Amino acid sequence: MSETIQHSGGRGARLPRTARRAQLLAAAQDVFAANGYHAAGMDEIAERAGVSKPVLYQHFPGKLELYMALLEKHVDELISRVSTAMETTTDNKTRVRNAVRAYFDFVDGESQAFRLVFESDLRNEPLVQDAVARATNASVDAITATITADAGLDENRARLLAVGLVGVSQIAARAWLDDNRVVPKEEAIGLISNLAWRGIGGGFPLQAHE
Known part of the structure; x- marks a missing residue:
């Protein structure tokens, strides 16, 4: 299974689900490490990963789960x-x-x-x-x-x-x-x-x- 994301330049990119999950975790680590859990936002994590929030929520239902x-x-x-x-x-x-x-x-x-x-x-x-x-x-x-x-x-x-x-x-x-x-x-x-x-x-x- 793969997913399409929309980059700011308008180009879509498809990744297998496991690759997308790894990408989201890497982005989340950067944001959590920089801001701590409480100050980190799902908006910022999605932006860092280059995905929409709905894509992020498809993998992780909330910030704690992520x-x-x-x-x-x-x-x-x-x-x-x-x-x-x-x-x-x-x-x-x-x-x-x-x-x-x-x-x-x-x-x-x-x-x-x-x-x-x-x-x-x-x-x-x-x-x-x-x-x-x-x-x-x-x-x-x-x-x-x-x-x-x-x-x-x-x-x-x-x-x-x-x-x-x-x-x-x-x-x-x-x-x-x-x-x-x-x-x-x-x-x-x-x-x-x-x-x-x-x-x-x-x-x-x-x-x-x-």
Whole structure:
């Protein structure tokens, strides 16, 4: 299925529905990042995307639904990055570095997305709270499973360590972004991953598996 939109120059363009949705989400991200949720308007988002408001409303019945679709997209991306960090190696030191890198890469490549997930001006909205909690909990779950299996800890203790690793990675990445990336990214990742590894690797070495 494709749709026709009318540009200001009068030329129509047809896009498949999935491509149109991606275009609308990209436009919405620009507007939400610039103005915040409360000051953003559907008129402005439609104009940024080069579509009429009826086309925008065909995909998203309201501003909250549009915002949540964008937020969920970025939450899924972050979860995928952290899960991949755990799955691509069996070396625990590398896993820790990869987990830290997942947050720094997300911030570096998608700073608008990171701010939408963790610095939303809609933080009191239950749907937003649930989405942000999902991002954190899924990341913690992925790391917990690895620590439980490889460090010989029970799930409660492994989860507490995982929460610590996710917390330091998230906060450090946000601080690095706010500081305008003054420290080179690879150096910043090394600093934080070394800090985390000295605690996890030194206190909880890899256990032999039968």
